[in-house]
Amino acid sequence: MAPNRSSIPGPQPTPAATPAPAVPPLTLKPGTSWQDAWRRSLAAAPEAFRDDHVLNLWAGVWQPDGSPLPAASPLDGTPIAGPPRLDADTARHAVRASLDQHRTWRHVPLPERKARITATLDALTEHRELLALLLVWEIGKPWKLARADVDRAIDGVRWYVSEIDRMLTGRTPLPGPVSNIASWNYPMSVLIHAMLVQALAGNAVIAKTPTDGGLSCLTLACALAAREGIPATLVSGSGSELSPALVRSPEIGCVSFVGGRDTGARVATAVADLGKRHILEQEGLNTWGIWNFTDWQSLTPILRKTFDYAKQRCTAYPRFVVQRSAFADFLAAYLPAVRAICFGHPLAVAAPDDPLPELDFGPLINTTKAKELTDLTTEAISRGAVPLHRGTLAEGHFLPSQDTSAYLPPTTLLFPPPSSPLHHAEPFGPIDTIVLVDTEAELLAAMNASNGALVATLSTDDPETYSRLAPQIRAFKVGHGKPRSRGDRDELFGGFGNSWSGAFVGGELLVRAVTEGPPAERLPGNFPDYHLMP
Structure with missing residues (x-):
């Protein structure tokens, strides 16, 4: 019978660690x-x-x-x-x-x-x-x-x-x-x-x-x-x-x-x-307002979807305006969403037969844009913005030694300074900014920061509150707890203020915008001499 090794005097050999399986490069x-x-x-x-x-x-x-x-x-x-x-x-x-x-x-x-x-x-x-x-x-x-x-x-x-x-x-x-x-x-x-x-x-x-x-x-x-x-x-x-x-x-x-x-x-x-x-x-600064809201569980999957294509689209939501008393609950829903984001090279696979990865986004449109947003982020933080989340390229899905200069990890800043373009303009990249407010007047002022937008969303439990506040938000489409999209069939689409000029489109209006009708016809839209027609 073999002796009990632990009973043998003297130093005992350390059991060999099981090596981790090698991960093949993409x-x-x-x-x-x-x-x-x-x-x-x-x-x-x-x-x-x-x-x-x-x-x-x-x-x-x-x-x-x-x-x-x-x-x-x-x-x-x-x-x-x-x-x-x-x-x-x-x-x-x-x-x-x-x-x-x-x-x-x-x-x-x-x-x-x-x-x-x-x-x-x-x-x-x-x-x-x-x-x-x-x-x-x-x-x-x-x-x-x-x-x-x-x-x-x-x-x-x-x-x-x-x-x-x-x-x-x-x-x-x-x-x-x-x-x-x-x-x-x-x-x-x-x-x-x-x-x-x-x-x-x-x-x-x-x-x-x-x-x-x-x-x-x-x-x-x-x-x-x-x-x-x-x-x-x-x-x-x-x-x-x-x-x-x-x-x-x-x-x-x-x-x-x-x-x-x-x-x-x-x-x-x-x-x-x-x-x-x-x-x-x-472009316009599309905003998402949070006011007297409690359904946090439903928010996390929606928030992750807002990062599709690195927010490089006209209906992206880069600004969240949050009731200060709800900020802790908002963060508990928001941070898991942003931490779950997958980004990287869209055509990189671990094995030839693997399907292409389902990423939230790939690179920005070019290295110049990535550098511009990186510099704006650094500048905003130096002027007082609080970095709530800063991803790293190490989290990305990349080929070995590939050029990653056009990639930007997801970033979230609290209170971008008024002197920063991130305060009032659409970044067109995976950067979210958050502003905290205490009153409905502050909520509306923050959601209307860019003098017109294409879409906005207001999350509130009370339908009456939504009905009262939504018409005061300077966006063409305002969602109730859900993001709005451009739409191109049955739904009218346009914008307010500096986000749109001329004829509105969507469904039949797209055809009307590029054809001529009765002599006295006026197209729905933003024109210098008249307002939105019914």
């Missing part, structure tokens, strides 16, 4: 590299993609003009195709050519327009996975959100095809094409969606590719549309160079703009001076 999912996406794009639309660059589309032809700029993916710095920038004179030629297309297209019978748009949607559906992959590389969207962007565009326009006959009763196309200038964050569900609905209504359409991303995805989508005879123009260039043609040209029938307030203000001034039809969606 790798890029096979078949998802930028080179794979580019090869597939070349095969899908060789007329629009050439060697290592894309072409501009105008006068119904893919043109080899323009000076390509270098570009890099926010995912990991991989070089990708950059915009082939046109000069002002060429942009003017493109607009004149679009007017020629418009004069023909506006007389194409509606059944034929519907058939061509439907064929375009079928082609987009066939290339759904490739369009989503391009979005991942070009603007950093996680895979699930990228596919949702593509699907929303396709499904949304199909709905318009089914409803367009009644929407166009008594209406005609505009005198000239619709010019679209949109931000980079939703190339499909905002920009392509709008262009196809505008074309369905009988207009030729022009779009400027966003400077920061979405070029190849938009190029592929427009190539598929152009094959079906849709009169689309897609051009690249700086805003200052192309604005005279895309905004001020007399040929333009309507300007549709989605972007920041500074650029939007310049566009608004131009279209107002010219008396031109316009739809101008601009």
Whole structure:
């Protein structure tokens, strides 16, 4: 019988520790590299993609003009195709050519327009996975959100095809094409969606590719549309160079703009001076108020969802206005949500057969934006803001040694100083700011800090309190305990104050905004000479 080791005198050997299993480094999912996406794009639309660059589309032809700029993916710095920038004179030629297309297209019978748009949607559906992959590389969207962007565009326009006959009763196309200038964050569900609905209504359409991303995805989508005879123009260039043609040209029938307030203000001034039809969606500080509220258990999962796509969307909620007496309970619901957020490289997997990760967000749009927000955070803290949560890149889901300079972990600041842009402007990144208030008047003042917003939410247990306070919040849509979204079918959408100018959209109003009706018709919206119409 073996002796009892513990009874043997002398030093005893230490039992060997069981080594932890080695964690394999993450790798890029096979078949998802930028080179794979580019090869597939070349095969899908060789007329629009050439060697290592894309072409501009105008006068119904893919043109080899323009000076390509270098570009890099926010995912990991991989070089990708950059915009082939046109000069002002060429942009003017493109607009004149679009007017020629418009004069023909506006007389194409509606059944034929519907058939061509439907064929375009079928082609987009066939290339759904490739369009989503391009979005991942070009603007950093996680895979699930990228596919949702593509699907929303396709499904949304199909709905318009089914409803367009009644929407166009008594209406005609505009005198000239619709010019679209949109931000980079939703190339499909905002920009392509709008262009196809505008074309369905009988207009030729022009779009400027966003400077920061979405070029190849938009190029592929427009190539598929152009094959079906849709009169689309897609051009690249700086805003200052192309604005005279895309905004001020007399040929333009309507300007549709989605972007920041500074650029939007310049566009608004131009279209107002010219008396031109316009739809101008601009940023605003969307806020979430907490007042006499107790259902904390329901709040945590909702709060995590507010970080989708790093809050890089027009309906994100970066500001929480909280009743001081409820602050401890709010933190108990909020902090688990922000600590559970997953971010990192959207195409990184542990094994080749693994599905792509379901991340809350990937990178910001570029390294410049990440640095800007990092600097603003540091400055705000140095001036008195209290950091309640600061994530680190070590928590991210990354490839070994990859470039992470475009990534920003989730951050939460209490009481951003009034001198900081984080106090009054939308950060467009994963930064939340919290302000504490003691009275309803303070609550409303804090929720209206940016003179107009697209959405807001008020969480309160008392329906009467909600009904009384909600109309005083300067946001176009106000949710009761739930976030509001843009909406693009049956629901009206617009904004108050500096967040919106011109015609409102949503459902039938999107069609009305880009067509002409009775001579005395006034569109619902924010215009210089009248207020929101019933």
